Amino acid sequence: MTVDSSRWIWAAFACVVWLSLWIRPMRKKLGTWQPARGIARRLPTKEHAPSLLIGYASQSGFAALLAEDLARNLAAGGHPAHARSLHSLSALDISKADRMLFIVSTTGEGDAPDNAAAFVSRVMSGTLNLQQLRYGFLALGDSSYANFCRFGRELDAWLISAGAIPAFSRIEVDGARAAALDMWRQAVERFTDHTLAVDPLPSRQAVLAQRWVLVRREILNSGSPGAPIHHIVLRPKEPAVQWQAGDVARVWIPNNSDDMPMSRDYTLASLPQSGYAELMVREVLRPDGQRGLGSGWLGHGLAIGGELRMEIRYNREFHGPEATIPLILIGNGTGLAGLIAHLEARALAQQLGQPIGPAWLLFGERTCQFDALCSERLEGWLASGVLTRLNRAFSRDAEASAHYVQDFIGLYRDLLQHWVSHGAAVYVCGQREGMASGVDAALRQALGETLLEQLTIKGRYRRDVY
Numbered sequence: 001m002t003v004d005s006s007r008w009i010w011a012a013f014a015c016v017v018w019l020s021l022w023i024r025p026m027r028k029k030l031g032t033w034q035p036a037r038g039i040a041r042r043l044p045t046k047e048h049a050p051s052l053l054i055g056y057a058s059q060s061g062f063a064a065l066l067a068e069d070l071a072r073n074l075a076a077g078g079h080p081a082h083a084r085s086l087h088s089l090s091a092l093d094i095s096k097a098d099r100m101l102f103i104v105s106t107t108g109e110g111d112a113p114d115n116a117a118a119f120v121s122r123v124m125s126g127t128l129n130l131q132q133l134r135y136g137f138l139a140l141g142d143s144s145y146a147n148f149c150r151f152g153r154e155l156d157a158w159l160i161s162a163g164a165i166p167a168f169s170r171i172e173v174d175g176a177r178a179a180a181l182d183m184w185r186q187a188v189e190r191f192t193d194h195t196l197a198v199d200p201l202p203s204r205q206a207v208l209a210q211r212w213v214l215v216r217r218e219i220l221n222s223g224s225p226g227a228p229i230h231h232i233v234l235r236p237k238e239p240a241v242q243w244q245a246g247d248v249a250r251v252w253i254p255n256n257s258d259d260m261p262m263s264r265d266y267t268l269a270s271l272p273q274s275g276y277a278e279l280m281v282r283e284v285l286r287p288d289g290q291r292g293l294g295s296g297w298l299g300h301g302l303a304i305g306g307e308l309r310m311e312i313r314y315n316r317e318f319h320g321p322e323a324t325i326p327l328i329l330i331g332n333g334t335g336l337a338g339l340i341a342h343l344e345a346r347a348l349a350q351q352l353g354q355p356i357g358p359a360w361l362l363f364g365e366r367t368c369q370f371d372a373l374c375s376e377r378l379e380g381w382l383a384s385g386v387l388t389r390l391n392r393a394f395s396r397d398a399e400a401s402a403h404y405v406q407d408f409i410g411l412y413r414d415l416l417q418h419w420v421s422h423g424a425a426v427y428v429c430g431q432r433e434g435m436a437s438g439v440d441a442a443l444r445q446a447l448g449e450t451l452l453e454q455l456t457i458k459g460r461y462r463r464d465v466y
């Protein structure tokens with residue numbers, strides 16, 4: 001170091017000391033010294049904590065409800081938080097976050113819910129550095145499925161491989177077990193340093209089973225080469241809860257063998273305004289020749305006038321768009337139940353004098369003679385304008401132009417593109433393997449991957465498949 005440069009350094013040091021001595025009393029005196037306030041504002045105090053991001057992946061809406069209730073709960077206690085579905089999150093969003101909570105369900109055969117598909121293909125396929133991120137993870141699943149919580153586990157493993165730090169071990173919920181949800185609540189309280197005001201279990205999910213009476217039962221497809229489909233009509237014994245098109249009935253089936261009732265889910269085919277809950281139940285024949293537990297009891301065991309317990313599950317991901325939005329409904333077999341509920345909603349709107357958008361139903365079954373389910377109702381809706389177009393594919397009919405419902409998608413590609421370009425939403429209900437997977441592949445071909453992804457993100461492509 002030269003003498004000159006050391007002189008400069010000492011001079012600079014003296015300036016800094018002098019400035020700091022001068023600034024301190026000035027700051028006290030003025031009290032509003034701008035730069036200092038600016039710095040204080042950016043520091044995360046408890047009052048001004050940055051908003052906590054809660055990412056969820058949900059197929060039938062439970063994870064979404066938990067996430068939204070938790071965000072509301074935290075915000076009500078003065079801790080800003082917001083819930084966002086994974087498909088609305090980009091790599092940048094999570095790279096910027098330093099604290100996150102994940103609430104993630106698994107569907108299908110261990111798969112990601114539809115509203116996480118874009119996240120899987122866009123974000124999880126890449127490598128990110130998430131060393132800044134501390135997170136808590138709730139995986140929702142059901143151990144009666146072979147791949148318990150598989151998607152949750154995959155996402156958690158991916159976060160760890162990207163360097164993110166779990167604040168506590170992943171909590172897995174089997175069904176909606178209260179004990180695991182309680183553990184989650186306590187872990188969230190520690191993570192956020194915040195006491196949650198009320199139980200975060202959404203009240204809408206905790207609907208108690210009500211008593212219903214079987215008032216009518218008929219087979220919709222007598223003579224069909226396929227298994228019988230029972231149309232089950234139930235009347236509530238107590239004032240019924242409300243529901244909307246897309247919601248699901250959970251029926252408790254008595255089980256003599258070990259006295260533990262088992263539940264079965266069926267998409268509702270009616271609206272509460274009719275006074276009845278209608279279900280479509282396909283009879284299952286097990287390899288040993290026995291009827292399936294749920295379908296056997298509902299189709300044969302339960303007598304007319306007999307009672308059952310049933311709760312209505314809020315299935316937000318399959319709720320309909322505004323009645324004026326053009327609607328393309330695609331399904332097969334008992335999937336017609338969920339599609340009919342949406343048409344019922346439009347018929348009701350029409351009766352009330354409200355404007356309704358066009359609706360196009362594409363439906364697949366085996367034979368025109370025996371499997372044209374609910375034909376009269378559909379023809380009536382064609383006449384009244386509730387339904388604009390009806391295409392049915394019958395796989396066992398030799399002369400048919402389309403054998404499977406997905407064949408229509410290639411056949412009417414231009415028309416489909418036209419509907420979608422005019423804002424149509426696409427709703428698919430029914431069998432996952434074969435039908436829904438085939439429809440999905442055909443839609444990707446007809447509309448393109450990017451457009452279908454955008455439709456999913458905007459909630460214009462929704463599925464209730466099983």
Ligand SMILES: Cc1cc2nc3c(=O)[nH]c(=O)nc-3n(C[C@H](O)[C@H](O)[C@H](O)COP(=O)(O)O)c2cc1C
Pocket residue numbers: 057058059060061062063064105106107108109110111113140141142143145146147148149150175465466
């Ligand atoms: C059609 C269907 C398939 C499912 N597949 C699985 C699975 O493979 N593994 C699992 O752990 N849970 C599975 N589940 C259970 C769900 O993860 C569980 O019910 C969860 O609470 C649903 O949350 P959601 O409403 O947010 O989608 C499945 C549920 C349904 C209805």
